[in-house]
Amino acid sequence: MKEMIIHAFQQAHDNFTRMLAEFLPHFLLMVVVILIGWLIAFLLKIILRGILRVTKVEKMSEEAGASRLLRRAELPSMTELLCRAVFWVIWLGFIIVGVSFLGIGSLQQQIAELIALLPQIFVALLILFVGLLAANFFSRAALLAGVNAGLSSPTVVSGVVRTVIVFLALSMALEQVGLGKQTMEIAFSIVFGGLALGLAIAFGLGGRHLAARVLEKHFLREKEKVGHDDELSPL
Amino acid sequence: MAVIGEQGLSDETLLSDDFIRQLVSVGEVDVLVGIPSRNDRDTIGNVVRAAEESLLRNFRRQRTVLVNVDAGSRDGTPQAAREASLLASNGIESLRTLRWVATNAGSAAGGFGALRAILAAADLLHAKACAVVSASVEGIAPGWIDSLLNPVFTENYDFVAPLYTRHRFDGLLTRNLLYPMGRALFGRSMREMRATEFGFSGRLASDLLNNADWDREGLQSGPETWMAITAMANSFECCQTYLGPRPRSASGAVVDVIRRTVSGFFSCLESTESYWLKGHDPEPLKTIGPDHQLTSEAVRVDRKKLFQLYGTGVAGLSDILRSILAPDTHAELVRLAALDEDAFRFSNSLWVRTIYEFAAAYHHSVIHRDHLVQAFVPIYRGRVHSFLTVHRSDDSEAMEADLEDLCQEFGRQRDFFIERWSTKGEGAS
Numbered sequence: 001m002k003e004m005i006i007h008a009f010q011q012a013h014d015n016f017t018r019m020l021a022e023f024l025p026h027f028l029l030m031v032v033v034i035l036i037g038w039l040i041a042f043l044l045k046i047i048l049r050g051i052l053r054v055t056k057v058e059k060m061s062e063e064a065g066a067s068r069l070l071r072r073a074e075l076p077s078m079t080e081l082l083c084r085a086v087f088w089v090i091w092l093g094f095i096i097v098g099v100s101f102l103g104i105g106s107l108q109q110q111i112a113e114l115i116a117l118l119p120q121i122f123v124a125l126l127i128l129f130v131g132l133l134a135a136n137f138f139s140r141a142a143l144l145a146g147v148n149a150g151l152s153s154p155t156v157v158s159g160v161v162r163t164v165i166v167f168l169a170l171s172m173a174l175e176q177v178g179l180g181k182q183t184m185e186i187a188f189s190i191v192f193g194g195l196a197l198g199l200a201i202a203f204g205l206g207g208r209h210l211a212a213r214v215l216e217k218h219f220l221r222e223k224e225k226v227g228h229d230d231e232l233s234p235l
Numbered sequence: 236m237a238v239i240g241e242q243g244l245s246d247e248t249l250l251s252d253d254f255i256r257q258l259v260s261v262g263e264v265d266v267l268v269g270i271p272s273r274n275d276r277d278t279i280g281n282v283v284r285a286a287e288e289s290l291l292r293n294f295r296r297q298r299t300v301l302v303n304v305d306a307g308s309r310d311g312t313p314q315a316a317r318e319a320s321l322l323a324s325n326g327i328e329s330l331r332t333l334r335w336v337a338t339n340a341g342s343a344a345g346g347f348g349a350l351r352a353i354l355a356a357a358d359l360l361h362a363k364a365c366a367v368v369s370a371s372v373e374g375i376a377p378g379w380i381d382s383l384l385n386p387v388f389t390e391n392y393d394f395v396a397p398l399y400t401r402h403r404f405d406g407l408l409t410r411n412l413l414y415p416m417g418r419a420l421f422g423r424s425m426r427e428m429r430a431t432e433f434g435f436s437g438r439l440a441s442d443l444l445n446n447a448d449w450d451r452e453g454l455q456s457g458p459e460t461w462m463a464i465t466a467m468a469n470s471f472e473c474c475q476t477y478l479g480p481r482p483r484s485a486s487g488a489v490v491d492v493i494r495r496t497v498s499g500f501f502s503c504l505e506s507t508e509s510y511w512l513k514g515h516d517p518e519p520l521k522t523i524g525p526d527h528q529l530t531s532e533a534v535r536v537d538r539k540k541l542f543q544l545y546g547t548g549v550a551g552l553s554d555i556l557r558s559i560l561a562p563d564t565h566a567e568l569v570r571l572a573a574l575d576e577d578a579f580r581f582s583n584s585l586w587v588r589t590i591y592e593f594a595a596a597y598h599h600s601v602i603h604r605d606h607l608v609q610a611f612v613p614i615y616r617g618r619v620h621s622f623l624t625v626h627r628s629d630d631s632e633a634m635e636a637d638l639e640d641l642c643q644e645f646g647r648q649r650d651f652f653i654e655r656w657s658t659k660g661e662g663a664s
Contacts, residue, residue: 062601068558137603140555143552144552144609147551147552147612148612150543150544232619233406234496234615235408235496
C-alpha cells in the first residue's frame, strides 16, 4: 500500500517535472519574445515620434481641430497618441505571438482569431478618428456659415452635422470589426430618416412663417435693390 | 499650353500658346494696360474705351498694348470688350502702334491667374510702365489711366496706388484694418492697399514673376494687396495718385470679401515678416494730386442688424474665439455684446488688440485658417456698427482725426503684436 502511494507520488512528480521541463522553455521563449517586442515597439515609438515632429502632424491636427478635441477629452497630443497607439499595437502583436508559444490549443485558436481581427480593429479606429476630425471640421464650418448668415439656430445646425458624421463614422467603424452590422444599418436608417422627416415637418409646420419671411425678403430685396444696403462695401 | 521659362519668367508660368503668339507678334512695348475681367459685360466697354482714349491721347509716341485677361466669363465679356474697342470698330491707330491682346485664363485662374498673366505679358513685352484696371469698375475716366501710368513712365516709380473721393462709410475694412495696420508695420501711408486699379513698372513685374512664391497660401485670395505689400517690403519706389470719385459699389457678399481680403493680408504679413519684424520708421509716401476726399450723402444701413449679428456671432462662436483671442480680449468682446445698442462702442484700443491677436493666431494656425478668418466677420460687424454710431454726424476732419488716432494705436501696440506673432500666446494654445 505504502509502495503504491510512493509510486503514485513519484509518477506525479515525474509527470510534473516532465511537464515543467516541456513548459518552461516555451514560457521562457514567450518572455523573451515579449521583451524583444517591447524593445522593438519602444524603438519604433521613438522613431515615429521623430518623423511626426518633422512632418508637422501636430500643426495639421491643430488646424483640423483634432488637438482641441483631444485636450477636451484630457488625452495626450496627437503625436503622442499616435506613438502610443503604434507602441501598443506592436507590443500586443508580440505578446500574442509569445503566448502562442505556450502551445495551449484552445488559446491558440482564440489568439489566431484575435490576430486576424487586429487589422480590422486598427482600420476601425482609423475610421473613427478620421470621422471625428471630419465631424469637428464640418460642424465648425456649418457653425461659422450659420452665424455669419444670421441664422437663428446655427448651433443646432452645427450639432446636427456633427452628430450625423460621428454616427456615420461609428457605424462604419463597427461594421469594419463586424459588430452589429445589420443593427447599425437599421439604426442609421431610422435616425437619418427620422431626422429628415423631423426637419420636413418642423419646416412645414413650425417654420411656415419663417419660410414666408425668407421668400418675402428675397423678392422684396429684388425689388428694392437700388439704394438699399444692409451692409456697406468693406473695400 | 506652353512654358515660357526661357523668357526670364518663372518656370511655372503657364500661358496659352495663342496668348504667347499674340504677345510675340506685338514685340516690345513701352506702356501696357491690363484689364482683368470676369462676367463684366455691362462695364468692360467703358473701361476699354477709357484705356484706349488715354493711350491714344497721352502716349501717342509710345508703343502701347491693351491686354484683356478674362477669367472664364459666361456672359460674353470678351466679345463686349472687343466691340467697345475703338481700335477694332473704327480702325484708329496711334502714331506708332496700339495693339490689342486678349486671352482666356479660365475660371479656375480667378483674379490671381489674371494678374499673373498680365505680369507675364509685361515682362515678356519689356513694358516700362503698366497699369491694371478692373473691368468691373464703374465711372472710370481716361484720366485714371494717365494718373496711374505717368508716375511710372515719367518719374520712375515702381508702384502707384490710387486715391479716390469715396463715401465716408465705404471701404471700412480698408479704413479700419488694411491702411492703419499696413502703416504701422510697413511705415508707409498707403491708403488703398487693395485697390483694383494700380500702376507698376516692368521692373517690379519681372521681380515679382521671378522671386514670388506663387504657390503661397493666401496669395490667390488677395493678389492686389500682395503686390502693394511686396513692393513696399522690397524697397521699390511707391507713391499714390488721386484718380477721382469712386462710385459706390454694391456690397456684394460681405463674408466672402472679408475672407479673401483678411486672409490675403495676413498671408502677406507672413511672406514679408523679415521686413516688418525689424521695425521701420514712418516714411512719407508721395501723393500726386489732391489727397483722398470723403463725401457724405445719405446711405441706408441696418445698424440694428449689425449689432445683432455681432452679439449672436460672439455668443455662437465663443469656443472658436476663445482659441484665437487672449482671455481678457474675449471677455471684453463678450461684455460689449451684453450692452445696449446705444451704449455699444468698440474702442480703437480693443479693435487693434483683437486684430493683432487674430493675425498672430492666423500665423500660428491655431485653427483652420479659413475658419479663423470667418470668425472675424462678427467682430468686423461690431466695429462697423460702432464706427457708424460714433461718426454719424462727424465731418471728414473729425473722421480723419479719429483715423489718425487709430493709426497711432496700431503703432503703440506694435510691440505686443510682434511678441504675439513670435510666440504662441494665450488663447492660441
